[in-house]
Amino acid sequence: MDLRRLIRDTGCRLLRGDALTEITCVCCDSRSAEPGALFVCLPGRRTDGSVYAAQAAAAGAAAVLCAPGYAGSDLPDRCAVLQADDPRRMMAVLSARLYGDPGGRMTLVGITGTKGKTTTAHLLAAILQADGRQVGLIGTNGACWPGHRHDLNHTTPESCDLQALLRRMADDGCDTCIMEVSSLGMKADRTAGIAFDTGVFTNLSPDHIGPGEHADFAEYLYWKSALFRQCRVGVFNNDDPYVGKITGGCTCQMITYGITHPADVRAGADFTLLRTGGRLGAAFTVDGIPYTVGMPGAFSVQNALAALTAARQLGAGENAIRQGMARAVVRGRVEPVPLDAPFTVLIDYAHNEAAAESLLRTLRAYKPARLIAVFGCGGDRSRLRRFGMGSVCARLADFCVITEDNSRTEPVEQILADIRAGLRLGCPATPFAEIPDRRQAIYYALDHAQPGDIIAILGKGHETTIERNGVKEPFVEREIVEELWEAKKI
Missing domain, CATH: 3.40.1190.10 (Mur-like, catalytic domain)
Known part of the structure; x- marks a missing residue:
């Protein structure tokens, strides 16, 4: 669709460039830009998307949409420049039109x-x-x-x-x-x-x-x-x-x-x-x-x-x-891991106090021999979540295994210290093990499980990676549980 048809009656303004420029897709990540793309410069927490406009144009973007204040002077002449008072909302309007609603x-x-x-x-x-x-x-x-x-x-x-x-x-x-x-x-x-x-x-x-x-x-x-x-x-x-x-x-x-x-x-x-x-x-x-x-x-x-x-x-x-x-079975939502074991293992995305409390109260109603919670908390996120998760798990589980989650750029030891403080707030008498490596923490829970136990592995659910020091590595908990259980039987 050419720019003339794409922006007609939307309030979007063409600052420079050919109105007949063909647009084939819309993106707001310069790494996704390709020939024929309209790259939208979105305001961010730390930087404005206009910082990446030249990178998008170098990848072939045919046009750039920006907020007032950026005129595209650093862009090649072939790249059209559009302007809108609210680029986010305009991106939604133009995307729906380009893709035919x-x-x-x-x-x-x-x-x-x-x-x-x-x-x-x-x-x-x-x-x-x-x-x-x-x-x-x-x-x-x-x-x-x-x-x-x-x-x-x-x-x-x-x-x-x-x-x-x-x-x-x-x-x-x-x-x-x-x-x-x-x-x-x-x-x-x-x-x-x-x-x-x-x-x-x-x-x-x-x-x-x-x-x-x-x-x-x-x-x-x-x-x-x-x-x-x-x-x-x-x-x-x-x-x-x-x-x-x-x-x-x-x-x-x-x-x-x-x-x-x-x-x-x-x-x-x-x-x-x-x-x-x-x-x-x-x-x-x-x-x-x-x-x-x-x-x-x-x-x-x-x-x-x-x-x-x-x-x-x-x-x-x-x-x-x-x-x-x-x-129906929902991946990572109270997802049972099928094991030939005398206990139950569930994987759930509960990663805050409210979700963990709801889940653990529910599992207690099934009268397990013991309810074991394996959990951590994400780095670069509110510390209050850690105190809350620690507190509720200490109150409702019979045993806790605290470990890493997606630590991102934060030291795991610092996150675990906050969780320990939450455990003390919730119920200082609840026994727990601290195992920073999540794979080893899961293995510990499986190795110490008793007949009739329910092991709830909380926080990651459906996720397929774990992030440490800003690097994501493959980590599928269902597969890890199955792998560890098979190895344990040998």
Whole structure:
């Protein structure tokens, strides 16, 4: 598409260059620039994207979009220069136009909340697939659709990448896309201009508050609620104490679900816990109809109820709902590792106090001989998360193994010192082992496990790498557990 057509009636200004310049893709990372690209200079925490404009042009970018104040004097004459007052929002507008508004060809579902987004998205996808639909997923576990899987840098990708993914999904026959919509993604206009058919709210608790994220809880809540000004129907958890603030000002039709509070779709509170081999699950009823979810506890019932409510609203059949919910397994979300062992090993992404508390309380309900928590905390992140994780694990686990997570550029010893302080705050009597190397920490837990134990490996979940000193190395916990267990049997 040429620049003239691309920017028509958008408010984007052509400062210099040929209006007939052909644009074939949009990017905001100069390392992704290629011939025909429109490179968008986004403002960053430390530097402005205009610093990388020349690098993008050298890679072949045909045009650069920038904010007022940068005229592109360091760019070659062949590179057109565009200007917009808000490059982020303009990137979303131009990307959607360039890629032919692919979301308009699909049913779009956006899921937001502090916890449960990934699980709810995968449960809903499994249901809709059982209903015969071609479904794409975008979220923390990456982007996937039949025959494809791609890792992502953000739960909600930058708008240029998001629109390109939607285009590929639509071209490959997807009729539905379910995406996790993060508060930071909303704040950064990554979903600007997208009209969701259905939005889902799971729950809310403080998270992502600090430098480079949200200024405070009020801002975090605001951006969570923003999804429901971009969708036709909203599905809300009526058991969450913040639901009233999330729905305040929303413009969509509202449908509620819950267990403890009145709701349009309500599950019975007398759900049954299931433990078969190494897998934990729950059975519950809605309107007298029995359902089973292959994930443990009350929070899994809540997530399943969110998926069920959205699926009903989207017209899925009851058989598909029942089948999809029972069969779904979510990578890194209370994921059982199948071992021929007399104990259970689960991998979960819980990496903050609220998520860890929810998970460990759920696992205690299955009455394990011992509940063992293996966890660390990320470097270059809020220290409060470390105190919180240490405190809650000390209170709810019978034994803790503290270790590294993604230490990034921070010394592991410093992170572990903060976690130890949290352990003392939570319950100083809880025994623990400190093993900085995560592989060795997992091996220690397996080597000391007793019949009936549940080992919960927390923090990394679906991730396939571990970051130390700014370098990422392959690290897939499910594979490591299986490998260590096989070696132990020899």
